[in-house]
Amino acid sequence: MGEIVLSRAAFLWGTIAIYLCAFTSLYVQIPGLYGKEGILPVHRMLPFTGKPLVEQLMDSPTLLWLCPWLGLDTAQGMEFICLLGISLSIIALVAKPLRDCFIFACLWFLYLSLYQVGQVFLYFQWDSLLLETGFLAIIVAPLHLKKWRATPVRHHDGITFWLVRWLFFRLMFASGVVKLTSRCPTWWGLTALTYHYETQCIPTSFAWFAHQLPSWFHKFSVVIVFVLEIVVPVLFFAPIRHLRIFAFYTQILLQVLIIITGNYNFFNLLSIVLGLSLLDDQHIHYWVRRGKKQNPERLGWLRTLQSFVVGLTELAVYVTLIYGTIHYFGLSLNWEKRMIESKAGFTFHEFTRWLKTVTPLTIWIGAMSLTWEILSSLLSSLMVRGFIAKLWATSQWAVFAVAAAAMFAVSLVPYTFIEYEANSNLRPEVRQLYDMVDRYQLVNSYGLFRRMTGVGGRPEVMVEGSYDGQKWKEIEFMYKPGNLSVAPPLVAPHQPRLDWQMWFAALGDHRHSPWFTSFIHRLLQGKRNVIRLVQVDETKYAFSTKPPTYIRAQLYKYWYTMYGTDSSLNDWWTREHVGEFFPSVSLGDPNLESLLREHGFKDKMQPKRVVKAILPSILKLTREQVEPYSGEQVIWGLFIAVLFISLLKALTNRKGSTLKPGSRRPERKDMSGGEEVDADGRWKEFRRSEGKVRPPAEEQPLENVRRRK
Numbered sequence: 001m002g003e004i005v006l007s008r009a010a011f012l013w014g015t016i017a018i019y020l021c022a023f024t025s026l027y028v029q030i031p032g033l034y035g036k037e038g039i040l041p042v043h044r045m046l047p048f049t050g051k052p053l054v055e056q057l058m059d060s061p062t063l064l065w066l067c068p069w070l071g072l073d074t075a076q077g078m079e080f081i082c083l084l085g086i087s088l089s090i091i092a093l094v095a096k097p098l099r100d101c102f103i104f105a106c107l108w109f110l111y112l113s114l115y116q117v118g119q120v121f122l123y124f125q126w127d128s129l130l131l132e133t134g135f136l137a138i139i140v141a142p143l144h145l146k147k148w149r150a151t152p153v154r155h156h157d158g159i160t161f162w163l164v165r166w167l168f169f170r171l172m173f174a175s176g177v178v179k180l181t182s183r184c185p186t187w188w189g190l191t192a193l194t195y196h197y198e199t200q201c202i203p204t205s206f207a208w209f210a211h212q213l214p215s216w217f218h219k220f221s222v223v224i225v226f227v228l229e230i231v232v233p234v235l236f237f238a239p240i241r242h243l244r245i246f247a248f249y250t251q252i253l254l255q256v257l258i259i260i261t262g263n264y265n266f267f268n269l270l271s272i273v274l275g276l277s278l279l280d281d282q283h284i285h286y287w288v289r290r291g292k293k294q295n296p297e298r299l300g301w302l303r304t305l306q307s308f309v310v311g312l313t314e315l316a317v318y319v320t321l322i323y324g325t326i327h328y329f330g331l332s333l334n335w336e337k338r339m340i341e342s343k344a345g346f347t348f349h350e351f352t353r354w355l356k357t358v359t360p361l362t363i364w365i366g367a368m369s370l371t372w373e374i375l376s377s378l379l380s381s382l383m384v385r386g387f388i389a390k391l392w393a394t395s396q397w398a399v400f401a402v403a404a405a406a407m408f409a410v411s412l413v414p415y416t417f418i419e420y421e422a423n424s425n426l427r428p429e430v431r432q433l434y435d436m437v438d439r440y441q442l443v444n445s446y447g448l449f450r451r452m453t454g455v456g457g458r459p460e461v462m463v464e465g466s467y468d469g470q471k472w473k474e475i476e477f478m479y480k481p482g483n484l485s486v487a488p489p490l491v492a493p494h495q496p497r498l499d500w501q502m503w504f505a506a507l508g509d510h511r512h513s514p515w516f517t518s519f520i521h522r523l524l525q526g527k528r529n530v531i532r533l534v535q536v537d538e539t540k541y542a543f544s545t546k547p548p549t550y551i552r553a554q555l556y557k558y559w560y561t562m563y564g565t566d567s568s569l570n571d572w573w574t575r576e577h578v579g580e581f582f583p584s585v586s587l588g589d590p591n592l593e594s595l596l597r598e599h600g601f602k603d604k605m606q607p608k609r610v611v612k613a614i615l616p617s618i619l620k621l622t623r624e625q626v627e628p629y630s631g632e633q634v635i636w637g638l639f640i641a642v643l644f645i646s647l648l649k650a651l652t653n654r655k656g657s658t659l660k661p662g663s664r665r666p667e668r669k670d671m672s673g674g675e676e677v678d679a680d681g682r683w684k685e686f687r688r689s690e691g692k693v694r695p696p697a698e699e700q701p702l703e704n705v706r707r708r709k
Contacts, residue, residue, distance in 0.1 A: 003281040004161055008140060010284070011164060012099050014273035015137045016092045019107050020642075021266045021493040021635055022130055023085035026114065026122075028631045029497055030082065031529035031623070033121050035075045038529060039498070039518050042074045044600070045117040061440065062113035071613030078114060079619050085110045090638065094645045101141040108134040112441065120515060121497040125448060126267035129171065131441040133270060136163050139403065155380040155393050156400040158373045161277055163407055166366055168274040169233045170415050171446045172251065173362065176229025177418045178447035180351050186452040188344055190219040190329075198560045199454030201503040202263040202479050202496070203488045208572055210261050212563045216339040223329045223342050228254050231321065234362065236278060237369040242314055248278040263479070265495035359419040363412060370408055374401045407443070410434050414445035457557030459506040461581050465523070465548030469584065472552070473542045475523070477502070477534055478630070481558055484571040494631035498533045506555065510582050514599035517582075520551050521596060524587050536630045553582035 034042035046064055049056070056065045067077035088107055092098045112131055115122055139160045179187040186192040197203060197211040228250050235247040252275060255268040325331065330343045346354075378401075381393040413434040416423035434443070453459075460481055464472040476482045479491055480499040498519075505513040522530040526547030528538075535541040555578040561567045567574060585592040596602045626634060 004157060006281045006284040007276050007279045008157060008161055009096075009099075011161075011273055011276045012104075012137060012141055013093065014269075014276065015104070015133060016089050016099065016107070017639075018130060018266050018270050018273060018493075019085060019111070019134070020089035020093065020638060021269070022111065022127075023082045023089065024635045024638060025265065025494045025631050026497075027079060027082035027086065028626060028629075028634055029121075029533060030075060030078050032527075032531075032533040033497065034078055034117075035529055036073065037522065037525075037527045038075070039515050039522060039533075040119050040121065042078060042117050042119075045119065046074055060116050061109075062116040063109070064113055064117060070615055072616060072619075074117070076616060076619055078117070079623070080615065081110050081113055083619070083622065086638070090642055093642050094649060099141060101138050101143050104134060104137040104141045108138060115441065120513075121501060124495075124500075125444075125446055126265065126270065128441050128444040129267070129270060129446065132167060132444055133164070133274065135440075135442050136160070136167060136407075139400070140164065154396065155384070156377050156397045159370075159377050159397075159400050159404045162370055162373045163404055164274055164277040165236055166370070166408065166411065168251075168271070168277060169236045169362075169366070170411065171271065171274065172229050172233045174415065174418050174446045175448045176226055176233075177355060178450045179226070179229075180348070181355070181418065182450045183348060184451040186455060187222070188348070190222040190342055190344065191215070192449075192452045193218040193221050193225075195452055195455055196449075197261060198558070199452070199458045200262045201500055202491065203481075204261055204263060204490050205487045205572075207261040207488065208560055211560050214339070216341065219342050220331075220340045223325065223331070225254070226329075227321070227325050231324070234365070235317070237365050238317075240310055240314060241280060241283075242310075243317060244278045245283055248275050251275050251278075259492060263490065263492045263495075266493040269493055355419050356421055359416060359422040360425075363415075363422070366408065370404060374404070377401070406433070410437060411443040414443055417445045418447070453507055457559055457576065459578070460556045460558045460575070461502055461506045462554050462556055463520075463523070464552050464554060465543050466550045466552075466584075467546075467548060469550045473548075475534060475542050476540070478536065481573055484573045484575065487572055491632045494635055496533075496631065506581075510553070516553075517592070517595040517599055518601045520553070520582060520585065521587075521592065521601070524548065524551055524585070524592075532627070536628070550584050550586050552580070552584040555579055555581040 030038075032038050034040060036043065042064075046060070046062075051059075053065060063081060064074055064077045067074055070077070070080070072080060085107055088103055088110075092103050108131065111127075111134065115127055115131060118127070140157070140163075142154065179192075184192070186195060194215055197207040200207070232247050232250050235243045238244055238247070252272055255271050255275075258264060259268045328345045330341070330345045332341045333339075334341050374397075377397050378394075381397045382390065384390045384393045409430050410433050412426055413423070413431060416426065437443070458481070462482060463475045465475055466472045474482065476486075477499055479489055479496045480502055481488065501513065501515065505516050510516050519530065523534075524547060526543075531538060531541055531544075538544045556575045557578055558573050558575045561571050561574055583591060593602070629637070
């Protein structure tokens with residue numbers, strides 16, 4: 001690859017923006033999810049054991065062990081960590097010099113501390129993906145040791161940035177493969193998207209329109225998904241930059257379509273940030289300076305031949321991609337019905353044999369690509385002028401080359417989960433290293449949408465309350481489907497974690513989701529923090545004046561209304577009652593008490609220590625300011641504030657950079673080496689032995705000029 005200064009900077013900025021979304025989204029939900037009167041009180045995860053702090057950190061690496069020293073309970077500690085993460089993210093977004101490895105290390109460990117105690121509400125693949133991406137950002141980010149400045153280009157940047165590309169490949173390739181290895185009939189029958197738009201967790205309004213498209217288009221879309229997730233990711237390591245750019249735009253198209261039709265919080269935005277590793281500065285300059293044209297240079301015959309071979313190779317790749325798609329998915333045009341017919345042209349056993357061959361091949365492709373980056377970086381380090389500078393550059397290269405090789409080797413363990421034989425052939429030393437770092441979420445396995453649920457209708461749990469046990473009133477949630485006439489919302493990058501878990505709970509028995517019993521119990525008690533998870537505006541909560549005496553849950557099947565029908569004029573959904581999901585209970589009900597004891601929610605709480613500290617008061621005051629707003633409102637409010645501060649900063653810098661007549665022009669650092677160039681493009685030779693800068697001829701003393709003459 002070419003220069004990656006801009007693409008690396010864009011990746012680091014994007015990662016910090018995702019951190020801001022993640023910390024903010026979780027912060028607004030902590031009291032209801034993890035508070036002492038929440039659904040899953042977090043104090044149960046960190047019981048007092050009397051062990052030294054070091055042993056506690058080894059058992060569970062989280063900063064929440066320090067809460068007693070700060071006068072905080074565990075839930076308040078989570079709030080404090082989130083506020084720290086939000087503050088660091090905002091500062092790093094507006095101050096470029098602070099986007100260094102220290103900030104990223106702090107953000108990573110803060111989110112890891114939350115992940116360790118998050119339980120079922122924080123165990124999503126995108127949480128693991130953020131931790132793995134955040135750890136790679138520590139390696140990719142610069143190290144500012146002197147005057148908050150760092151060299152724009154480090155000779156090992158290509159090695160560390162390659163790890164981001166490898167992560168993006170593992171994410172996309174595994175997500176495509178698991179759809180077929182799961183033997184899900186909808187994926188093999190190419191009908192998955194016929195159900196996906198109405199059965200996904202929290203759809204958007206655009207998903208209703210996508211669902212109305214003809215079935216042949218949905219089947220063709222599944223074919224495109226398989227190509228983009230299984231075949232195209234191999235081009236991430238192509239030596240031809242145009243192929244990598246092609247792969248980038250195809251992946252961005254896929255992620256944007258998912259964002260439009262589904263609320264998957266920050267996951268798709270994070271995937272786009274990972275995709276920046278496929279770009280170089282030359283292409284980003286094309287974005288920024290689209291109107292600037294360069295004068296064409298006359299190429300020699302050797303360069304002309306090289307361009308011809310590269311162009312011919314690109315054409316061969318595109319033709320092979322199109323032909324393979326047509327051949328293996330039986331694509332054909334039906335002119336009479338005006339549709340594209342498609343079907344899988346291979347069997348499950350043929351695919352598993354292909355996967356058994358391709359998985360080791362992709363490992364070798366990755367290994368060769370990493371080796372090329374390592375050797376290129378070594379050559380660049382050896383070409384540095386000066387013995388000390390060369391020794392320093394080579395030492396850095398050695399450290400980061402070893403680190404990248406170790407990360408690549410460890411990542412093979414979760415990557416090869418998609419193919420048993422490749423996983424069993426890994427060396428025991430690699431497995432041992434993976435077991436050592438597994439608790440830190442440095443590398444993870446991925447595989448989204450493995451099986452399509454809700455083929456016979458979208459299962460949905462509706463919670464109902466009553467004062468007399470006869471007249472029941474539904475409790476509507478802010479985000480998940482409920483009211484048939486309410487349009488599906490657009491809430492990304494916020495993730496309403498209770499609504500997500502309600503979707504998973506509907507797929508099985510309520511005993512498979514122990515948290516649901518605690519949720520019902522908190523609603524009967526009328527706990528305000530839990531109610532705010534259901535409705536931020538408590539006036540829209542069905543029992544805002546008085547908690548219900550009885551609560552039950554019913555299971556329904558939901559379907560989208562069809563365009564052109566009478567019901568589609570007023571409603572987005574139709575539904576059918578299936579049966580009882582959770583029996584009618586009240587406070588003190590023996591059945592409810594038994595379930596609470598069974599799931600450990602009746603354990604006696606440790607007495608709260610009364611500590612006079614200013615930090616809990618600050619946290620309480622901050623919470624009161626945020627309470628009236630929903631998660632997505634807080635997130636977008638913070639980004640607007642960041643944008644406003646950045647604009648003010650840009651205007652201030654622009655005014656400050658205006659030069660007075662006769663003033664000396666500022667110098668700037670050249671990106672290619674250890675020499676300096678001023679604003680006019682004049683080179684300054686730096687004498688390392690004397691440590692002095694020789695001024696240009698017009699700035700030298702007059703007598704020196706006379707001597708030369």
